[in-house]
Amino acid sequence: MTAPAITAHQIRYDLRVFLRDPAARVFTLVMPVLLLLLYCSIFGNSKFSDGGQAIGGRDYFVPRIIAQGITGAALTNLVYIVVTKRENGALKRRRATPVRAWMLITSEVATSILTAVAIVAALVLISWFAYGVHLTAAQTAEVAGATLLGTAAMCALGFAVTTFIPTAESAGPGVTLVTFLLFAISGVYFPETLLPGWVRDVAQVFPVRPLALGVQNAYAPASGHPGHIALQFLELAAWGVGGILIASRRFSWIPGAELEH
Amino acid sequence: MPIAESNQGADDLTAHVAAVTAHPPATVSSSVSSPGGDADTGLAIRVRGLRRNYGDHQAVRRIDFDVARGEILAFLGPNGAGKTTTVEILEGFRKRSAGEVSVLGADPEHAGPDWRARVGIVLQSSKPERLLRVRECLELYAGYYPAPLDVDYALDLVGMTDKAGERCEKLSGGQQRRLDVALALVGDPELVFLDEPTTGFDPSARHMAWNMIRDLRGLGKTIFLTTHFMDEAEYLADRIVILAAGRIVASGTSETIGDRASAATIIRFTLPENVTAEGVPPVAGTVTASGDRRVEISTPDPMPALGVLSSWAARHGYPLSDISVDRSSLEDIYLRLTEDAS
Numbered sequence: 039m040t041a042p043a044i045t046a047h048q049i050r051y052d053l054r055v056f057l058r059d060p061a062a063r064v065f066t067l068v069m070p071v072l073l074l075l076l077y078c079s080i081f082g083n084s085k086f087s088d089g090g091q092a093i094g095g096r097d098y099f100v101p102r103i104i105a106q107g108i109t110g111a112a113l114t115n116l117v118y119i120v121v122t123k124r125e126n127g128a129l130k131r132r133r134a135t136p137v138r139a140w141m142l143i144t145s146e147v148a149t150s151i152l153t154a155v156a157i158v159a160a161l162v163l164i165s166w167f168a169y170g171v172h173l174t175a176a177q178t179a180e181v182a183g184a185t186l187l188g189t190a191a192m193c194a195l196g197f198a199v200t201t202f203i204p205t206a207e208s209a210g211p212g213v214t215l216v217t218f219l220l221f222a223i224s225g226v227y228f229p230e231t232l233l234p235g236w237v238r239d240v241a242q243v244f245p246v247r248p249l250a251l252g253v254q255n256a257y258a259p260a261s262g263h264p265g266h267i268a269l270q271f272l273e274l275a276a277w278g279v280g281g282i283l284i285a286s287r288r289f290s291w292i293p294g295a296e297l298e299h
Numbered sequence: 300m301p302i303a304e305s306n307q308g309a310d311d312l313t314a315h316v317a318a319v320t321a322h323p324p325a326t327v328s329s330s331v332s333s334p335g336g337d338a339d340t341g342l343a344i345r346v347r348g349l350r351r352n353y354g355d356h357q358a359v360r361r362i363d364f365d366v367a368r369g370e371i372l373a374f375l376g377p378n379g380a381g382k383t384t385t386v387e388i389l390e391g392f393r394k395r396s397a398g399e400v401s402v403l404g405a406d407p408e409h410a411g412p413d414w415r416a417r418v419g420i421v422l423q424s425s426k427p428e429r430l431l432r433v434r435e436c437l438e439l440y441a442g443y444y445p446a447p448l449d450v451d452y453a454l455d456l457v458g459m460t461d462k463a464g465e466r467c468e469k470l471s472g473g474q475q476r477r478l479d480v481a482l483a484l485v486g487d488p489e490l491v492f493l494d495e496p497t498t499g500f501d502p503s504a505r506h507m508a509w510n511m512i513r514d515l516r517g518l519g520k521t522i523f524l525t526t527h528f529m530d531e532a533e534y535l536a537d538r539i540v541i542l543a544a545g546r547i548v549a550s551g552t553s554e555t556i557g558d559r560a561s562a563a564t565i566i567r568f569t570l571p572e573n574v575t576a577e578g579v580p581p582v583a584g585t586v587t588a589s590g591d592r593r594v595e596i597s598t599p600d601p602m603p604a605l606g607v608l609s610s611w612a613a614r615h616g617y618p619l620s621d622i623s624v625d626r627s628s629l630e631d632i633y634l635r636l637t638e639d640a641s
Contacts, residue, residue, distance in 0.1 A: 039442060047442040051431070058430040126426035134390065134420040135486065136412035137443040292392070293424075 044137060048145035049152075056119070056149055061210070066115045067157055070107035073226075074161055077103065078169045086229055097258040100165045102226045104158055105250035108185060109221070111154040112192035113199070114213050116146060120200045121209035129291040139291075147193045154189040173257070180256035184271075188249040191274045194281030195245065201288035220246045245277040342401075343368045343490050343521040344389060349398035351384050358384045360545040361398070366538075368489075371512070371522040373536035375529075377637050381545040383423070383494075386525055390420055390492055403490055416444050419488035421479045423495050423525075427467035433478055434463040437485055444486035457481040457511060473504035480511070490521045497531060509534055529630040541633060543640030549632075557632035564601035566608070568622040569593055580611045 039047065056062055081095030123129045132142055162181065165171040173181065203209050221227060223237050224247040230238055241247040248270040255267045290297065344366035351359040359381040366372045376382045387393035388400060391407035391414075400406060405414045428436045434450060441447035454460045457477040462470065470478060476496060483491055493512065497505045512535055515522060526532055532539050533553040540550040541557070549557045563584065569592050570576065576588030584598030598604045601624060612619045 039445075044442060047439070051435070051439045054435070055430045122429065126429070127422055127424060128426075128428055130392070131420075131422055131425055131482065132443075133392075134415065134418075134422070134483075135440060135443040136415040136445070138412060296424075 041138070041141065045141045045144050045148075048137070048141055049148045052119075052145050052149040053152065056115070056153065062115055062118070065214070066107075066110050066153060067160075070103055070110065070157055070161060071164065073106065074100065074103050074164060075168075078165060078171075083169075087231055093258055096165065096169055096171050098225075098229060098254070100161065100169075100171050101253035101257050102224070102250045104161050104181070104185070104253045105188065105224070105246055106221050106226045107157040107161055108154045108188045108249060109192055109217055109246055111157055112150040112189045113196045114217050115153065116150050116193055116196035117199050117203065117213045118209045120146060120197065121203050122206045124200065124291065125206040125293050127293055130293065130296075133291045143197070147190075150193050150196070151186070151189050154185060154192075158185045171257070177256050177259075181253060184249065184252040184256060187271060187274055187278075188245075188252065191245060191249075191278030191281070194278040194285065196281070197285035197289055198281040198283075201285065201290065204294045217246075220244050223247075224250055226250070242273075245274055248273045341368050342366065343370075343403060344372075344523065345399070345401040346385075346389075347399040349385065349388065349400060350396045351381070351388065351393070352396045357545055359388075359395075362542070362545075362547050364540050364547060364550060366521060366523060368521050369516065369519055370537040371516055371524060371535050373524045373526060373532035373539045374542065375526065375532055375539060375633060376542035380542045380637070382525055382542055385542065386492060386494060386523070389523065390418070391415075416446075416486055417489045419483035419486060419491040419520075421476075421483045421491070421493045421496055425479050427470065427475055427478075429468065431467055432463070433459060433465050433467060433470070436467055436478065437481060440482045441485045446487060448485050448487050450485070453481045453485045456484060456514070458507065472499045473501070473508075476500070477508070477511075480508075484515070488520065490523065491515060492523045492525075494525045495527065496524070497526070497528065505531070529628070529633055533629050539629075541636055543637040546640060548636045548640045553629055556629070557636050559627060559629070559632050561599070562627045562632070563597045563599050565625045565627070566596040566598065566601065566604060566622065567593065567625070568608075568619045571617050574615075574617070580607050582607050 056066075077099040078096055081099060083094040083096050085092045085094055086098070087093075120129075129142070133139070158181070162173070162178075166173070199213065200209075203212060220241070223233065223241040224230070224244070225233065225238075225241070226246070230241070230247075233241075238247070252267065252270045252274065255270075342365050344364075346365070347363050349359055349362050350357070362381075362385070374382060374386065384393060388395050389402050389407055391402075391410055394408055400408070402410070403414060403417050407414070428439070431439065434454070437450045437453055441450055441453075448456075451460070454463055457480050459474065459477055459481060462474060467475070467478065476499070480493070480496065483493075496512070497508045500508060509531065512522060512524070522535075524532070524535060536553060538550065539553055539556050541548050551557070551559075554560055570578070570588075572592075574592075576586070576592075576594060579586060579588075579594060582596060582598060582604035583600050584596050584604060586594065586596050588594045596604060596608075605624065608619075608622075611617075
C-alpha cells in the first residue's frame with residue numbers, strides 16, 4: 039500500500055475504535071448536544087450584557103458549547119485515546135511495524151477533526167432548526183474556520199498534554215477535571231459576566247475562551263469583542279505551536295513503566 | 300560462514316555454536332565484511348562489544364554473540380541481567396552506549412520501515428488492542444506491511460480461527476498471547492523476537508505454543524526467544540546464551556552449555572535396612588550418605604560406577620528399586636552460572 043493508503047487504513051480503524059467506545063461517545067458527542075438543549079431551553083433568547091454589549095442567550099451559549107465540543111473531541115478525547123494506547127503498549131507495537139510515526143499521528147488528528155466537525159455540525163444544525171439560530175454563508179465559513187483552527191490547536195496541545203500524564207487511569211478523570219474547570223471559567227456553563235474580571239483574565243490565558251470568542255464573533259459579530267478577534271486566533275495558534283514544540287521534544291510511544299531510567 | 304563457525308567444523312546451522320567471545324572481533328569482522336553485509340554470512344544477528352550504561356550503572360558490559368539464520372536462540376538470564384536492554388537494542392527501541400549491532404544486515408538504531416517489515420516483535424507486556432475484534436486487529440496490522448500473510452492463514456498458524464470474531468479484550472491470557480504472536484507474524488518476517496511468550500500459560504497452552512514456535516522454525520524463520528523457563532529453552536532452542544550481570548556467562552547447546560556434557564552425574568538410591576554406607580563398594584567419585592540411608596554418588600564416569608553398583612546389588616539381592624541417575628539439569632547449570640556472576 040502507498041503511504042496515503044496506509045494512513046487512510048489507519049484512520050478507518052481509529053474511527054471504528056472511537057465509535058465503539060461508549061465513554062468516548064457519551065463525553066464527546068452526547069454531552070455537548072445535551073448541554074445545548076439544556077441551555078437553549080433555559081435561557082431562551084433573553085438578552086444579557088457581555089463586554090458592555092447586549093447579547094442573546096442563544097448567541098452566547100451556542101458558540102461556547104461549540105468551543106466545548108471542539109475541546110472535548112480534539113483535546114480530551116485525543117489525550118484519553120493516545121495515553122491509553124501508549125500505556126497498553128499499542129503505540130509501541132505499531133512502532134514495531136513499518137508504519138511511520140507521521141501516519142499514526144495524522145490518523146489521530148484526522149479522527150479528531152472528523153469528530154470535531156461532526157459535533158460542530160450537529161450543534162449548528164440543532165440550534166438552527168430547533169432554536170432558530172441562523173447563520174449566513176459568510177458566518178458559516180467563519181464557524182468552519184474557527185473549528186478547524188481550534189481543532190488543530192487542541193490536537194497539538196493534546197499530544198503535548200499526553201506527555202504529562204503517566205497512566206491510562208489518570209488520563210480520563212484528570213483531563214476531564216481540568217477541562218471542566220476551564221469550561222467553567224471560560225463561561226461555558228454560565229454567562230461569564232457573572233464571573234469576576236480577574237477570573238475572565240485567567241480564562242483568557244488558556245485556549246478555551248479564545249476559541250469560544252472566535253466562534254462567538256462568527257455568530258454575533260456586533261456583540262462581543264470584534265477588535266480582539268485576530269488576537270484570539272493568534273493566541274489559539276500560539277497554543278498550537280507551543281503544543282507542537284512540547285510534543286516534539288517529549289512525546290513518547292513507549293509505556294511510562296518501560297522508559298529508560 | 301564466519302570463522303567462529305568454521306572452527307567448529309559445523310556447516311549445519313542448527314549445530315552452530317558461536318564461541319565468539321574467544322575470537323577477537325577484528326578477525327570475525329574481517330570475515331563478514333564481504334559485500335552484501337551479513338546477508339551473505341548466514342547470520343541474522345551479529346553483536347560485537349555491545350555496551351549500555353544508565354548513568355553509572357553498566358547494564359550491558361561488552362557482549363558478543365551471533366544468531367544464525369533459521370535457528371532458535373534462547374536468551375536467558377535473571378531479572379536485571381541486561382536481557383531486556385539487549386533485546387530492545389536489537390529491536391531498535393533503545394540506543395546503545397558502544398559496540399556494533401547488526402540485525403538482518405542493518406543497524407537497528409537507524410533502520411527504517413523496510414527493515415521493520417522483515418522483523419516481527421512479540422512484546423513482553425502487551426495488552427489487547429481496545430475494542431477491535433481478532434480479525435480486525437490482524438487486518439489493521441497486515442495493512443502496515445508490503446507483503447503480509449493472508450489473515451486467515453495467520454489465524455490458523457496460531458490456532459485462533461474459531462476466535463476470529465471475538466473482541467480482543469474477551470480473550471484469555473493464552474489466546475491474547477497467541478494473537479500477539481499472530482500480529483508479529485502477519486508481516487511475514489524473517490526474524491521474530493519472542494519476549495517471554497509463554498509467561499502465564501497453563502501447561503497445555505505452553506505445549507501448544509512450543510509446537511507453534513517449532514513450526515515457525517520449520518517455515519525458515521529465525522527466532523530470538525527470551526524466557527525464564529529452562530524447560531522451554533531446552534525444548535525449543537538450538538542454542539542458548541546465558542546473560543548475568545550484563546555479561547554472557549555461557550553459550551552453547553542445551554546439551555553442552557556450561558560444561559554440562561562433562562559435568563558430574565548424580566546416582567541416588569536408598570540402602571536396604573541392614574546395610575550401612577560403609578558397605579557400598581568403592582566407585583570413582585564422591586559418595587555421601589545421609590542418616591535415613593539415602594546415598595548420593597557424584598561421579599564423572601557414570602557407567603563403570605553403575606556396573607560396580609549393579610553387580611554388588613545383584614550379588615547381595617538388594618533391590619535398590621528407587622535408584623535414579625541424573626545429569627545436572629539445565630536449571631542447575633543456569634543457577635550455578637548466574638550465581639557465580641552476581
